[in-house]
Amino acid sequence: KDLILKKAREVCTCNRQTIIAAFCQLFPVLDWLPHYNVKMQLLGDVISGLLVGIVAIPQSISYSLLANQDPIYGIYTNFFCNIIYVVMATSRHNSVGSFGVLCLMIGQSVNRHLQLAGYSDDNTGSLLMGNSTSFGNGTGACDRSCYAITVALSLSFLVGLYQILLGVLQLGFVAVYLSEPLLSGFVTGSSLTIITSQMKYLLGLKIPRHEGVGSFILTWVDLFRYIQNTNICDLVTSLVALAVIVPVKEINDRYKEKMKAPFPIELLVVIVATVVSYYFNFEKQYKSAVCGNIPTGFRKPTLPDINLFSSLAVDALPIAVIGFAMTVSLAEIFGKKHGYAVRANQEMIAIGMCNLIPSFFYCFASSAALTKTLLKESTGTQTQVSGLVTSLVLLLVLLWIAPLFYSLQTSILGVVTIVNLRGGLRKFHDTPRMWQLSKLDTVVWWTTMLSSTLITTEIGLLVGVCFALLCIIFRTQRPRATLLGKVSNTEIYEDQSTYKQLSSIANIKIFRFESSLYYANKDYFKAVLYQKTGVNPILLAAKHQRVEAQANAETGNSKRFFGTGFGCLKPAKKRTEKPPADACPPSIDMHTLILDCGAMQFIDTVGLSVLKEIHHDYKEIGVQLLLANCNPSIRHRLREG
Numbered sequence: 001k002d003l004i005l006k007k008a009r010e011v012c013t014c015n016r017q018t019i020i021a022a023f024c025q026l027f028p029v030l031d032w033l034p035h036y037n038v039k040m041q042l043l044g045d046v047i048s049g050l051l052v053g054i055v056a057i058p059q060s061i062s063y064s065l066l067a068n069q070d071p072i073y074g075i076y077t078n079f080f081c082n083i084i085y086v087v088m089a090t091s092r093h094n095s096v097g098s099f100g101v102l103c104l105m106i107g108q109s110v111n112r113h114l115q116l117a118g119y120s121d122d123n124t125g126s127l128l129m130g131n132s133t134s135f136g137n138g139t140g141a142c143d144r145s146c147y148a149i150t151v152a153l154s155l156s157f158l159v160g161l162y163q164i165l166l167g168v169l170q171l172g173f174v175a176v177y178l179s180e181p182l183l184s185g186f187v188t189g190s191s192l193t194i195i196t197s198q199m200k201y202l203l204g205l206k207i208p209r210h211e212g213v214g215s216f217i218l219t220w221v222d223l224f225r226y227i228q229n230t231n232i233c234d235l236v237t238s239l240v241a242l243a244v245i246v247p248v249k250e251i252n253d254r255y256k257e258k259m260k261a262p263f264p265i266e267l268l269v270v271i272v273a274t275v276v277s278y279y280f281n282f283e284k285q286y287k288s289a290v291c292g293n294i295p296t297g298f299r300k301p302t303l304p305d306i307n308l309f310s311s312l313a314v315d316a317l318p319i320a321v322i323g324f325a326m327t328v329s330l331a332e333i334f335g336k337k338h339g340y341a342v343r344a345n346q347e348m349i350a351i352g353m354c355n356l357i358p359s360f361f362y363c364f365a366s367s368a369a370l371t372k373t374l375l376k377e378s379t380g381t382q383t384q385v386s387g388l389v390t391s392l393v394l395l396l397v398l399l400w401i402a403p404l405f406y407s408l409q410t411s412i413l414g415v416v417t418i419v420n421l422r423g424g425l426r427k428f429h430d431t432p433r434m435w436q437l438s439k440l441d442t443v444v445w446w447t448t449m450l451s452s453t454l455i456t457t458e459i460g461l462l463v464g465v466c467f468a469l470l471c472i473i474f475r476t477q478r479p480r481a482t483l484l485g486k487v488s489n490t491e492i493y494e495d496q497s498t499y500k501q502l503s504s505i506a507n508i509k510i511f512r513f514e515s516s517l518y519y520a521n522k523d524y525f526k527a528v529l530y531q532k533t534g535v536n537p538i539l540l541a542a543k544h545q546r547v548e549a550q551a552n553a554e555t556g557n558s559k560r561f562f563g564t565g566f567g568c569l570k571p572a573k574k575r576t577e578k579p580p581a582d583a584c585p586p587s588i589d590m591h592t593l594i595l596d597c598g599a600m601q602f603i604d605t606v607g608l609s610v611l612k613e614i615h616h617d618y619k620e621i622g623v624q625l626l627l628a629n630c631n632p633s634i635r636h637r638l639r640e641g
Contacts (some may be wrong), residue, residue: 012613014047019334028346029087032383041382048381049389051097051261053373056390057397058270059372059420061405062413065201067364068107068114068209069152070404071294074098079360079394082367086384088350090343091331093381095372096354098364099326100421102319104197105110106152106364109315111209113308130174143249150310152364154304158363159318163324164359167348175344180302181434182464183426185445186322186390187505189452189460191424194417199223202238204288204451211313216453233286234411235492237277241269241415242606251420253550259378266416270408278407289410294402301360318458319387320352323367330368334377371420373544440475479515481528484596507569507589508626516609523609535588537617544621587634593618598629608641 024031044211056078078097085096142150157466164476166174193470197220200207207222208228211383245265252262282288355365427445435442447467452460463585484493485502493510495501511529515521603611630638 006044008289023197025346026349027087028090029384036383036385042385044380044382045386046389047261047375048379049386050090051264051379052376052386053263053349053390053393054267054467055372055375056097058266058413058416059369059433060098060394061408062269063100063103065097065410065413066100066107066197066417067103067152068110068148069364070149071291071405072398073149073152073362073364075394075398075402076298076361077168077358077366079391079398080361081354082387083349084354084357084392086387088346088353089384090341090346091330091335091368092340092383093259093334093338093377094327094331094368095329095376096289096351097366097369097372099193100366100371100417101187101324102365102367103151103247104190104194105319105322107197108157108211108457109155109312110148110151112211112632114148115211117147119147127182148293149362150257150305151308151365153302153359154308155316155319155361156363156365157304157314157356157359158309158312159323159572160354160359162316162320163348163352165352166324166631167345167352168322169479170345174321175325176471177465178321179441179444179468181441181445182331182448182468185448186452186457186461186464188424188427188445189423189449190457192449192453193457194421194528196220196366198414198417201289201410202234202418202628204229204234204411205229208466211586213455213459215456220256231286233282233288234409234607237273237288237409238280238411238415241273241412242419245269245415249422252567256378262375265417270405270412270416273412274405274408282409285359289411291405291408291413294405296399298403298418300400302362304359315458318461323355323365324348324351326370327368329636330370334373370423373616413516438618440471444471461500473520475480476518477521479513479521481513481525481532483532484510484512508592508594509590510594512595512599514599516603517610518604519606520603522606522610525607526614530612531589533593535590535593535618535621535623537614537621537623540588540621541617588621588623590623591592592624592626594626596628597620597631597634600634601631603634603637603639608637609637612641 055073060074060078061071062074063468081096085094134144165171193216195217196208198221199219202222205223205226207219207226210218210222247263248263252259252265256262277283277290305361324347327350328342328347331342331347332344335627351357351367355363358366431442431445435443444464444467448460448464450460455463482495482497485496485504486493486498488501488503494502495505511532511534513525513529517525521539533617611627618625627638
C-alpha cells in the first residue's frame, strides 16, 4: 500500500515544472524551436520544403483518385497533416501526407460503402434519389462525391483515435510484429494492386471497381474483356508520360549524390499535359476523362458521421497499424542515421493527431510517405520547419492554382501514381539475395505479397502477420540440437558435427538444445535427445524388465523342476546368479548426460515436467543427468518446481 501511494504521488505531482515538462513532451516543438538556428538551418529547411511541396502537388491529386476522392481533398490532407506533424513529431526528417498503400485501403473501404449506399460506380457526382443525406455543413443533398468524403473523414477519425490510444497506452511495441520482410511483401503486393486499379485510367476504360477476394484477377479479366474500348488519346498520353518520367526518375536516382536536388519531372509533365489537354480540348474531342473543376479555398469544418463508425471500425484498424508502422520505422531509420532520439509512442500520438484533427476539415487518413521522406532527407532538411514550407506551397495551390488543373487527364494522374511505386516493385530483384540469407524470411515475403495481391490488402496483412508468427513458433519448435565435444587443451566445448578434431569425454555425453523448452517443442526435445545420445531410457528400461521377467520365469521353472524331481533348491539359486548371455541387460556407453541449457531463455511448466521425466528415466538405467549454463530465471524455476 505504501509503495503504491508513493508511486501515485510521484506520477500525480502537479507543479509548474511538471506541467511544462508534460507540455514539452506532448509538443516537442516547444523544446527545439527556441533553439532553432536561423543561419545554419533555415536555408536547408526552405529548399527541402519547397522541393517536397512541388512533388506533393501531383501526388496529392493522383492519390486522391486512388482513395476514390476529389483532387481537392488530397491537397487538404497534405496541407493540414504537415502543420500538425511539425508541432507534435520527434522526427526531424519524416514527411507526412497521402501514402499510396493507405489510399488504396481507404479507396476500397469508401467504394464498398458507396455500393452499400446504392451509388453508381462512376466518377461523376450523381444524386441518389430517395437516399440522400444532409451534408455536414448543411449545404444540401449529399451526392456521390459528398458521401465518399463523408466515409473517408469518418474513417480518418477512427484511424487517428486508434493511433492516439496506442500511443497513450504505450503500445508502440505492436509495430515489432510487422517485420521488415512482412512490410516489404505487403507494400509490394499493395503496389501490384494499385497498379492494377490505375490501369483503367491509363487505357481510358470505364470498368467497375472490384472489391474483396479475387479483385486483382477480376480487374485484369475486365481490362482484357473491354480492351477494344480503349481511349487512344488516353493511351498515347500515358505512354508518352511514362516514357518521359521513368528515365528522368532513374537519372535522379542514379546521380542523386551529384545533384543538389532532383529534377521535378512529375510536376513538369502535369503542367505540360494540362496545357496540351486544354488547348487541344481532349475532353470534348477525344472523350478523355479529366479532373474537372477543383474549387479554391477551404470549406467549413464538419463532424464525422457517427452512424458510420460501427461499419468502419474494422476497416480503420489495419490502416491505423500500417500508418503508424511506416511512420515509426521511417522515423527510427533517419533518427539513427543522423544521431538523435525518436520516441515511438510520441510518433504514434503525432500521426494519430494528423488523422484525427484533419478529419474535421475534409481530409482522409495519412502517414509518413517514403518517397517524400527520402527526398526531404536528401535535400538537406534540418528540422520540421520544412514541413511548414511544404504547407505554404500547398496553400498557394489551394487558394489560387487548383482550378488551373481542370483539363488535367486522369490518365496522367494514374501514370504519376504508378511511377511512384517503382520502389515496391524493385523488391522482386532482392528476393534471390533474401533467399540466400534466410529462406524462411523469403517465404514470409512471398506469402504476404501474394495474399495481399490475390485476396485483399487487409486479409493479406493479417495472413502475413499470422504466418510470420507461425514461422517463429516453427523455428523454436524444431531448433538445432547437437552433441558437444571438447577442444583439445581448453575448456571450450563446440558442436561435433560442425568442428573437426574435437575430443569426446569417455562415458559422458553433452547435449545442447538451442531453444527454450516449452510445451510446443517438448516431444521434439525428447526425440532428438534420444537420437543424438543413442540411448532411449524408456526402451532400455523395458528391455531390463523383459530380461528380469525372463530370468524370473527361468528361475521359477527351475524351482518347480528341482522341487518336484530332486527336492533340492540350492542348484536353482546358482542358476539365477548366472543367467545366460542372451538374458543379460543391454549395456550403455555412458554414465553421465549433461544438458547444456545456455541457449534456453525460459522453461515453462511442461518443460519442467519433461526435465523431471527424463531425469527419472535416465536414473532408472543408471545414468545421472546434470544441467549446465542455466540462467538465473531457469534456476529459479527449477528451485520452485
